[in-house]
Amino acid sequence: MARRSDEELAGLxxxxxxxxxxxxxxxxxxxFQFDSQLTWAVFLLTADKTxxxxxxxxxxxxxxxxxxxxxxxxxxxxxxxELHGAYPRDRGALAGKTGPAPLWPAPERIPAxxxxxxxxGRAVPADGSEARCIHCHWISSGEAxxxxxxxxxxxxxxxxxxxxxxxxxxxxxxxxxxxxxKVSRGSEADRAGLRTGDRLLRLEGQSIxxxxxxxxxxxxxxxxxxLEAEVGRGGEKLDVSLALEPGWxxxxxxxxxxxxxxxxxxxxxxxxxxxxxxxxxxxLGLADGEMALELESDWQTYCNPSAKELRKGDVIVxxxxxxxxxxxDAFLAHxxxxxxxxxxxxxxxxxxxKSLSAKxxxx
Amino acid sequence: MLSASSLRLRIIGxxxxxxxxxxxxxxxxxxxxxxxxxxxxxALGDVELAGPWIYDDVPAGFALARKNGKPLLVxxx
Numbered sequence: 001m002a003r004r005s006d007e008e009l010a011g012l013x014x015x016x017x018x019x020x021x022x023x024x025x026x027x028x029x030x031x032f033q034f035d036s037q038l039t040w041a042v043f044l045l046t047a048d049k050t051x052x053x054x055x056x057x058x059x060x061x062x063x064x065x066x067x068x069x070x071x072x073x074x075x076x077x078x079x080x081x082e083l084h085g086a087y088p089r090d091r092g093a094l095a096g097k098t099g100p101a102p103l104w105p106a107p108e109r110i111p112a113x114x115x116x117x118x119x120x121g122r123a124v125p126a127d128g129s130e131a132r133c134i135h136c137h138w139i140s141s142g143e144a145x146x147x148x149x150x151x152x153x154x155x156x157x158x159x160x161x162x163x164x165x166x167x168x169x170x171x172x173x174x175x176x177x178x179x180x181x182k183v184s185r186g187s188e189a190d191r192a193g194l195r196t197g198d199r200l201l202r203l204e205g206q207s208i209x210x211x212x213x214x215x216x217x218x219x220x221x222x223x224x225x226x227l228e229a230e231v232g233r234g235g236e237k238l239d240v241s242l243a244l245e246p247g248w249x250x251x252x253x254x255x256x257x258x259x260x261x262x263x264x265x266x267x268x269x270x271x272x273x274x275x276x277x278x279x280x281x282x283x284l285g286l287a288d289g290e291m292a293l294e295l296e297s298d299w300q301t302y303c304n305p306s307a308k309e310l311r312k313g314d315v316i317v318x319x320x321x322x323x324x325x326x327x328x329d330a331f332l333a334h335x336x337x338x339x340x341x342x343x344x345x346x347x348x349x350x351x352x353x354k355s356l357s358a359k360x361x362x363x
Numbered sequence: 364m365l366s367a368s369s370l371r372l373r374i375i376g377x378x379x380x381x382x383x384x385x386x387x388x389x390x391x392x393x394x395x396x397x398x399x400x401x402x403x404x405x406a407l408g409d410v411e412l413a414g415p416w417i418y419d420d421v422p423a424g425f426a427l428a429r430k431n432g433k434p435l436l437v438x439x440x
Contacts, residue, residue: 015433015434016435016436017417017424017428017431017433017434017436018415018417018424018436018438019417019420019421019435020416020417020418020419020438020440021437021438021439022403022407022409022419022440023407023419024439027421032437034439038439039440040438040439041438041439041440042437042438042439043436043437043439045434045435045437046428046434046435047425047429047434047435048429049425052434065375068375070375073375077436080436136439
């Protein structure tokens, strides 16, 4: 059990101007770009808006806080203070920590947050001087929805945002800045020669204070290419190159992001799906690995009304003839990225030994 | 009973706020912004402010950082 006060942390925090932000209305999205799905995220930066680093990572699995710790936070603070002591000498090296121009300058300017009833109806009066309280986790999903609504491409970067290092086979120690705790065999990290205990000093030229800083580099990384890393090992510095293979970003999970829930409910109307078990697919006459996504619940009233005939236990085996959407993530991404407002979509569904056609109309 | 992840988030969040108690600063009130943000804090049912945290006012944070030369820590929570 942690102590109620932490003098070491207090001492570090005294060296910062500490600001707590509780909602995102008015947030400058040209500056504050982070995984908006987080319920707790930190920026370390200068008064002239040069970012030293980020802290805060949402782990997958049951324990969402498995990738953060007080020890790791203190390390990030110390790292920021080191950078601050040298500032502005290394200012050029910090340029990459600021993102490109945002799609919209502030959350309240994202069209979907003003027009989609699901968001609009959830406005919470704050102190009376502002009419809205915008939740951070609405930002990226609002952006995706707004792009889709105007038939513009929704990039993978927006859906699979801020990938965790695990997508490249790298697990980092949450108590350190960016120290390798584990390398998955055969992964990009393994093939690059990274080892347990290595310290990621720089990635794509950016100093690394935390796992979130690694995620920031991955977030802005190309679909195919490589990432150049400077690694500390046994007192020496090494240069390492991590390959980025096609589809690397999609290895991260889409399921727990807000956009996935919206796609499942408002677009597809299916609600949550799971891959049908081997026994179930065999009983249905499907080969192992064939598309077989099973509905986990009956249609709900808040879901796409054109899907109301769907039932718990239905198994979806094709979408408009496509049988390659073998995971829930692929299925939901298809609805976000490949359907347009007002489009008719045909699901091929197996129920009770029969093949049925369910025609949906996406909003 | 709280799950491990909920307990960890609460501990980190509380320690960030409570860790500044020892400094005893009244900086937020000195900036004259307590009344507006106090309404916000109460509307959200948020925890009591402790120490020198600036509440939901990023421009004030930048202004103070320009004045005292410190870096900023901005928490979104």
